[in-house]
Amino acid sequence: MTTMHGYLAMSRTEFRLFRREPFSVVFVLAFPLMMMVLLAAVFGNNQAKAGEIQNGMLVWRGVTPANYYTAASVAVIVAAIGLMTLPITLTSYRERGILRRFRASSVPPWILVSALLTVALATFVAGTLVMALVARLAYHAMLPKDFLGVAVALLAGTAAFGAIGLLLATLLRTSRSAQGIGLMLFFALWLISGTAPPRAVLPTGLRDVGSALPLTHLVTAVQNAWFGFGWAGADLAVLAAYAIAAGLPALWLFSRD
Amino acid sequence: MGVIKVNHLRKTYRRLVAVDDVSFDVEAGEIFGILGPNGAGKTTTVECIQGLRRPDAGAIQVLGLDPTTQAAQLRQRIGSQLQDSSLPGRLRVAEAIDLFAAFARHPVDRDELLARWRLDDLRAQAFDNLSGGQRQRLFIALAFVNSPEVVFLDELTQGLDPQTRRATWELIREIRQGGMTVVLVTHFMDEAEHLCDRIAVVDHGRIVALDTPQRLINGLGLPSVVRFSTSEPDLGWLEKLDAVESMARDGESIELRGTGPVLALVASELVAHQIVPSDLQVERPTLEDAFLALTGQEVRR
Numbered sequence: 001m002t003t004m005h006g007y008l009a010m011s012r013t014e015f016r017l018f019r020r021e022p023f024s025v026v027f028v029l030a031f032p033l034m035m036m037v038l039l040a041a042v043f044g045n046n047q048a049k050a051g052e053i054q055n056g057m058l059v060w061r062g063v064t065p066a067n068y069y070t071a072a073s074v075a076v077i078v079a080a081i082g083l084m085t086l087p088i089t090l091t092s093y094r095e096r097g098i099l100r101r102f103r104a105s106s107v108p109p110w111i112l113v114s115a116l117l118t119v120a121l122a123t124f125v126a127g128t129l130v131m132a133l134v135a136r137l138a139y140h141a142m143l144p145k146d147f148l149g150v151a152v153a154l155l156a157g158t159a160a161f162g163a164i165g166l167l168l169a170t171l172l173r174t175s176r177s178a179q180g181i182g183l184m185l186f187f188a189l190w191l192i193s194g195t196a197p198p199r200a201v202l203p204t205g206l207r208d209v210g211s212a213l214p215l216t217h218l219v220t221a222v223q224n225a226w227f228g229f230g231w232a233g234a235d236l237a238v239l240a241a242y243a244i245a246a247g248l249p250a251l252w253l254f255s256r257d
Numbered sequence: 258m259g260v261i262k263v264n265h266l267r268k269t270y271r272r273l274v275a276v277d278d279v280s281f282d283v284e285a286g287e288i289f290g291i292l293g294p295n296g297a298g299k300t301t302t303v304e305c306i307q308g309l310r311r312p313d314a315g316a317i318q319v320l321g322l323d324p325t326t327q328a329a330q331l332r333q334r335i336g337s338q339l340q341d342s343s344l345p346g347r348l349r350v351a352e353a354i355d356l357f358a359a360f361a362r363h364p365v366d367r368d369e370l371l372a373r374w375r376l377d378d379l380r381a382q383a384f385d386n387l388s389g390g391q392r393q394r395l396f397i398a399l400a401f402v403n404s405p406e407v408v409f410l411d412e413l414t415q416g417l418d419p420q421t422r423r424a425t426w427e428l429i430r431e432i433r434q435g436g437m438t439v440v441l442v443t444h445f446m447d448e449a450e451h452l453c454d455r456i457a458v459v460d461h462g463r464i465v466a467l468d469t470p471q472r473l474i475n476g477l478g479l480p481s482v483v484r485f486s487t488s489e490p491d492l493g494w495l496e497k498l499d500a501v502e503s504m505a506r507d508g509e510s511i512e513l514r515g516t517g518p519v520l521a522l523v524a525s526e527l528v529a530h531q532i533v534p535s536d537l538q539v540e541r542p543t544l545e546d547a548f549l550a551l552t553g554q555e556v557r558r
Contacts, residue, residue: 002362009359013352020347097342104309104339105357106332
């Protein structure tokens with residue numbers, strides 16, 4: 001009873017705080033949107049490009065660049081929240097004594113984490129809708145073919161990046177280091193996960209590194225559902241593995257903090 | 258009936274011994290003070306009692322619960338105002354109360370709480386925009402949000418202006434009338450003296466004295482100081498009084514030190530010698546004097 005009530009109150013609170021912190025909204029929503037608009041403008045929505053092949057791979061996965069970036073940029077929102085918003089929020093909560101304050105008042109740490117993930121998920125849904133709409137209006141891009149598939153991919157991404165964000169928050173002790181490291185990781189992932197240059201144009205080595213990282217799999221999972229290629233089972237499994245591998249130690253460390 | 262029982266509590270941080278063999282009981286309905294200089298181990302002690310830190314040795318019981326293993330149950334029944342904590346900067350006062358009330362099994366009425374701690378006008382203010390004193394009032398209010406049976410107040414009046422301090426003391430006394438037990442951590446002598454039924458004086462991680470404020474002062478036999486002015490040159494007869502320990506003179510100003518009813522004895526003797534100073538006054542020993550005598554140091558602020 002108290003737990004559910006507390007979870008709802010905490011989610012409502014975190015939602016308000018997220019809304020009142022314009023910078024975080026701007027970055028996690030506007031940056032991916034802006035990149036989608038710019039990259040789609042650069043590469044266009046020409047159907048002829050859908051068949052382009054480089055390094056033995058379909059450069060745009062068989063769709064136009066505008067479609068490619070619409071789906072990929074949704075995954076970028078998830079990475080931005082997981083690698084930046086979540087660790088920065090939690091480390092600054094720890095630094096400022098907010099976690100201590102919560103703990104002393106019987107607020108379990110996992111309720112705070114659940115609330116932050118709930119807000120993240122709501123942001124992804126909103127971000128996805130805006131992304132789809134803008135791409136539709138600006139480039140006549142396609143709307144998601146498989147809404148449920150996109151939702152499942154976002155859920156898997158939330159679990160994986162939520163766990164990574166929580167792990168970062170326990171390993172990094174200050175919000176300054178969380179900002180620095182988070183930003184660095186985010187841009188590194190963004191560049192080699194097919195969210196900026198398509199993976200087909202990357203050198204083999206970088207492509208291999210990208211294959212080991214979670215954002216690549218999230219991009220594939222979102223794109224497959226978006227373009228109606230069916231669910232990307234293997235990629236969803238990798239995301240689930242990341243969620244468990246990062247999440248279990250993170251939750252254990254975080255509750256001992 | 259002991260609400261809090263602490264037995265041989267010990268807590269070290271690496272090589273620093275923060276709390277060293279501390280034992281005391283707190284009775285139901287009393288205001289129990291833990292007084293000591295900064296770094297004496299006061300906060301560590303109450304944090305162990307609240308289950309926020311794990312003691313290295315010793316046993317603690319609060320409301321029949323063990324804070325190291327039953328922290329979740331315990332925190333539903335205690336309230337705490339922590340030192341050095343804060344809230345998300347953009348969280349508003351009323352929202353903060355609502356949030357913490359949502360985790361309480363027996364939340365108090367929000368509006369009444371806001372009114373009691375004079376926060377009604379600040380309902381829509383964000384935490385970052387509150388002054389130090391306003392934040393302090395919010396934290397005190399949050400300590401009471403779950404109708405606690407025991408409340409821990411760590412540096413209760415830090416950052417409050419003099420009027421608000423007095424008003425806060427009044428409110429704490431009122432709350433105690435309702436049967437709540439209060440543990441007050443402080444380094445303010447006047448606060449401890451005015452508010453506490455009993456005080457544990459802590460220094461270097463140990464309890465150096467534990468008693469009512471008055472008995473702490475009286476028990477040490479500290480001298481009172483009697484001052485007056487007179488032009489009478491020879492006062493040797495005053496020094497011969499049993500109650501008088503020493504006398505010092507600076508021109509017309511006389512300063513006597515003594516114990517017991519020294520003022521009454523000196524006054525009657527003066528009158529008997531037809532000396533009637535209009536500025537006769539006494540300075541009784543205070544808790545601060547007792548504290549200095551017990552810890553042998555200045556109050557570090």
